[in-house]
Amino acid sequence: MMGTDEDSPADPGKCIITRRKPEEIKEELQAVYEEAYSRYPQYAERGDRCVESYFNRLERMRPEGFLVATVDDEVMGFAVEDLNWKMFDSEPVGEVMELVVSPRARGHGLGKKLLRLLINILNKHGRKKIGLEVGGNNKEAIKLYQNHGFEYFDDDGTWICMVLDSEKVDTFYQVETPVYEFSHSKKQHER
Numbered sequence: 001m002m003g004t005d006e007d008s009p010a011d012p013g014k015c016i017i018t019r020r021k022p023e024e025i026k027e028e029l030q031a032v033y034e035e036a037y038s039r040y041p042q043y044a045e046r047g048d049r050c051v052e053s054y055f056n057r058l059e060r061m062r063p064e065g066f067l068v069a070t071v072d073d074e075v076m077g078f079a080v081e082d083l084n085w086k087m088f089d090s091e092p093v094g095e096v097m098e099l100v101v102s103p104r105a106r107g108h109g110l111g112k113k114l115l116r117l118l119i120n121i122l123n124k125h126g127r128k129k130i131g132l133e134v135g136g137n138n139k140e141a142i143k144l145y146q147n148h149g150f151e152y153f154d155d156d157g158t159w160i161c162m163v164l165d166s167e168k169v170d171t172f173y174q175v176e177t178p179v180y181e182f183s184h185s186k187k188q189h190e191r
């Protein structure tokens with residue numbers, strides 16, 4: 001059985017990442033989204049109606065589905081990309097629209113795995129630049145993005161816009177297999 005809170009983390013085991021239509025597992029996705037942002041509620045949609053309309057927007061962006069990570073059929077995280085975020089110098093830019101990992105599954109490399117899959121997908125669609133917006137105090141996510149070559153581009157005081165120029169870095173990761181094993185040792189980060 002999986003744990004139910006941050007004190008009883010997910011057992012390391014087989015984590016499967018597949019494309020799933022959000023309507024099939026809508027409630028689970030929304031529950032993981034809400035628990036994932038419990039530390040930074042200011043950067044998430046709040047209230048059932050806002051969360052639902054946000055998910056409807058994500059679904060319109062990716063009608064073919066989200067990348068969903070499950071362990072024993074339980075949703076542990078998901079990621080959503082957008083092929084057409086903005087145009088820089090008349091070049092279409094991809095976007096990391098959403099990336100969440102349940103607090104029960106953190107520190108095992110799942111966030112990294114989902115991000116690398118999104119980067120690969122966007123690269124395969126010819127997006128040399130990939131952008132995202134991240135809350136200015138969201139240090140875990142900022143570190144994850146910086147470690148993958150995303151650089152500060154702009155901010156509005158609340159949100160930081162970061163951009164990855166894939167021509168500057170080697171962004172093709174070896175993450176082809178949909179079945180992914182959690183690393184058995186959980187990384188400890190300074191809090």
Ligand SMILES: CC(C)(COP(=O)(O)OP(=O)(O)OC[C@H]1O[C@@H](n2cnc3c(N)ncnc32)[C@H](O)[C@@H]1OP(=O)(O)O)[C@@H](O)C(=O)NCCC(=O)NCCS
Nearest residue numbers: 099100101106107108109110111112134140141143144189
């Ligand atoms: C950001 C998030 C997706 C990371 O998920 P995760 O599965 O724990 O991440 P990983 O185990 O793959 O770690 C990836 C990197 O994130 C950073 N990181 C993760 N936890 C961290 C922590 N507590 N402190 C500092 N950096 C941390 C590190 O750079 C780490 O790489 P490293 O282990 O090589 O140092 C997760 O914390 C989350 O869902 N946060 C809430 C939602 C969110 O903020 N999403 C981003 C939207 S822009």
